[in-house]
Amino acid sequence: MEHLDHKKKITIMIAIMSAMLFAALNQTIVGTALPRIIAELGGIEYFSWVFTMFMLASSITAILVGKLSDIYGRKPFILIGIGVFTVGSLLAGFSTSIFELIAYRGIQGLGGGLIMSTAFTAVGDLFSPRERGKWQGIMGSVFGLASVFGPTLGGWIVDNADWHWVFWVFLPFGIVAFILIWSLFPSVEKKPGEKVDYVGSLFLTTTIVPLLLAFSWAGSKYEWASGQIIGLFLATIASLAIFILVEKKAKSPVLPLDLFKNGIFSLANIVGFILGAGMFGAAMYIPFFIQGVIGESATASGLIMMPMTLSMVAASTIGGQFMTKTGKYKMLAITGLAVMAVGMFSLSAMGPSTSVTMVVVNNILVGLGLGMSFPVFTLIVQNAVSQHYLGVATASSQLFRQIGGTVGVALMGTMMNVRMNEQMNEGSQGAGDLAKNPELAQKLQGLDPQVLMDPERLSQIQQQIPPQFQEAFSAVVRMLQDSLSYALTGVYFTAALIIIVGVVLTFFIKEVPLRTSQRTEEKKEEEAV
Structure with missing residues (x-):
């Protein structure tokens, strides 16, 4: 053109x-x-x-x-x-x-x-x-x-x-x-x-997919040395070998x-x-x-x-x-x-x-x-x-x-x-203080850094905290940050x-x-x- x-x-x-x-x-x-x-x-x-x-x-x-x-x-x-x-x-x-x-x-x-x-x-x-x-x-x-x-x-x-x-x-x-x-x-x-x-396209796809899945799942869904991750890498190598043979012909x-x-x-x-x-x-x-x-x-x-x-x-x-x-x-x-x-x-x-x-x-x-x-x-x-x-x-x-x-x-x-x-496993003094109150500990159960991206939810949680625990709650938020x-x-x-x-x-x-x-x-x- x-x-x-x-x-x-x-x-x-x-x-x-x-x-x-x-x-x-x-x-x-x-x-x-x-x-x-x-x-x-x-x-x-x-x-x-x-x-x-x-x-x-x-x-x-x-x-x-x-x-x-x-x-x-x-x-x-x-x-x-x-x-x-x-x-x-x-x-x-x-x-x-x-x-x-x-x-x-x-x-x-x-x-x-x-x-x-x-x-x-x-x-x-x-x-x-x-x-x-x-x-x-x-x-x-x-x-x-x-x-x-x-x-x-x-x-x-x-x-x-x-x-x-x-x-x-x-x-x-x-x-x-x-x-x-x-x-x-x-x-x-x-x-x-x-x-x-078509055959080359198929094996190129079966090379890319397990490779990317392996990197995506390793360390999060599965351990790096797990059978699932090793299997995905082996599948990638096998597909790549076949792909190279197919492409040569x-x-x-x-x-x-x-x-x-x-x-x-x-x-x-x-x-x-x-x-x-x-x-x-x-x-x-x-x-x-x-x-x-x-x-x-x-x-x-x-x-x-x-x-x-x-x-x-x-x-x-x-x-x-x-x-x-x-x-x-x-x-x-x-x-x-x-x-x-x-x-x-x-x-x-x-x-x-x-x-x-x-x-x-x-x-x-x-x-x-x-x-x-x-x-x-x-x-x-x-x-x-x-x-x-x-x-x-x-x-x-x-x-x-x-x-x-x-x-x-x-x-x-x-x-x-x-x-x-x-970093979170190290805990904080504020978390320890809040844990003394079972009701508050239940409200904060599962609290993780993703709550920091939702100011409304964080504000609602803070409003439920009694005044004497506000400083400790702030310490927990700082720990998450x-x-x-x-x-x-x-x-x-x-x-x-x-x-x-x-x-x-x-x-x-x-x-x-x-x-x-x-x-x-x-x-x-x-x-x-």
């Missing part, structure tokens, strides 16, 4: 960005609202699964649709993605338990994977690698804008209305996005001679193994995995610190998060323009990851006495680093492969980042729960170390100047055939 006139490309990009905005808004609005949702539905121990299930489902569809969209075109899959995502959002709003919410988030993930993978690949269809820098930055800004409006609106909804509307408020955007894609996005004919690799493999012989492709995806682990594994817990540790409302949490997203938008846009102008990207990626690591280290130094201003400053650092680095690695992967593999290469980039995010969320969720329980803070700062510190590894690996990525046209590459492919 590179041959289309500029005006036509712009209209197609508007349609693509409308679909991305719909998906991104529905993802980001959940962040600040989820602590309150968890407080009502219960199940803080399953909190990470709300994100894990989404990323698990989106990881599977993202990689599978990569090859399919290379064969059948991007349009049908982005339309299906919008439809599935809309249904998942509608159902999520009807959730009556944490388990229903997790299941419906899985449906959202199936649609989200389709939308994101095809959207980023479509940019590669429309523009040369050199031009993509600018557009990847703009698409990153779409996520940033969604991150500005989504959390703020999500916080306002749970503070002033029914939380179910968090999942319903943007449903009209889905209809608009569907209409725009249907009317503006060009259809393409199926590539002759290409067949769907497949005429049109779902994930061509030859791509991994390309050092740039492989290393960029490894760093993308690390970026996903550090970013998703820590950023999702920031609203917990704001609401649970320093006691701000959900609405205030959204406002406090806003500077981070605004800095991400600015850095993403400026970084994209820089790549298009210079054709270079390596130092931008290194600088972005380094700044993000500094931000994570700063987050790890926070505590209950941390001021809102300091939280904002730390969030801005994370946002700047994320905005500079996030769009780069997909572009590196696209620039390293031929146009023929654009869809599957882009999908692989999404897959590695999503798997990294899933593993990061799982590991850091386990770490948070372990550290929180360790300290426990949550201790758990979260450990998560941020670990994320910073992970990002540092990404900085080091990025130095070893060979920088190939961004191509100024797809046509030269396509001509070479035709001559080779």
Whole structure:
């Protein structure tokens, strides 16, 4: 589609960005609202699964649709993605338990994977690698804008209305996005001679699912050395071995193994995995610190998060323009990851006495680093492969980042729960005083840090405490805040170390100047055939 006139490309990009905005808004609005949702539905121990299930489902569809969209075109899959995502959002709003919410988030993930993978690949269809820098930055800004409006609106909804509307408020955007894609996005004919690799797709799925389940359940639902976790890892290894054998013989493999012989492709995806682990594994817990540790409302949490997203938008846009102008990207990626690591280290130094201003400053650092680095690695992967593999290469980039995010969320969720329980087990003097009164002890039975995200419930409990026990009750609340803070700062510190590894690996990525046209590459492919 590179041959289309500029005006036509712009209209197609508007349609693509409308679909991305719909998906991104529905993802980001959940962040600040989820602590309150968890407080009502219960199940803080399953909190990470709300994100894990989404990323698990989106990881599977993202990689599978990569090859399919290379064969059948991007349009049908982005339309299906919008439809599935809309249904998942509608159902999520009807959730009556944490388990229903997790299941419906899985449906959202199936649609989200389709939308994101095809959207980023479509940019590669429309523009040369050199031009993509600018557009990847703009698409990153779409996520940033969604991150500005989504959390703020999500916080306002749970503070002033029914939380179910968090999942319903943007449903009209889905209809608009569907209409725009249907009317503006060009259809393409199926590539002759290409067949769907059903067997490879099956074993790729059976490799990803047990791997992510193992990381999600280990340390929380089951012990790391339990038979269930070991069995899942063994199933992953067995499926991976079969997948490799199948792909070597497949005429049109779902994930061509030859791509991994390309050092740039492989290393960029490894760093993308690390970026996903550090970013998703820590950023999702920031609203917990704001609401649970320093006691701000959900609405205030959204406002406090806003500077981070605004800095991400600015850095993403400026970084994209820089790549298009210079054709270079390596130092931008290194600088972005380094700044993000500094931000994570700063987050790890926070505590209950941390001021809102300091939280904002730390969030801005994370946002700047994320905005500079996030769009780069997909572009590196696209620039390293031929146009023929654009869809599957882009999908692989999404897959590695999503798997990294899933593993990061799982590991850091386990770490948070372990550290929180360790700190709570130490007890407090206030808890001992309250325990002397059996009636009060019963009221406080099962009290854990998730109550900190529900100010109304906490206030109701406090009102039931006699005056002579108010000081002791305050000591219990401080103990809960300290426990949550201790758990979260450990998560941020670990994320910073992970990002540092990404900085080091990025130095070893060979920088190939961004191509100024797809046509030269396509001509070479035709001559080779």
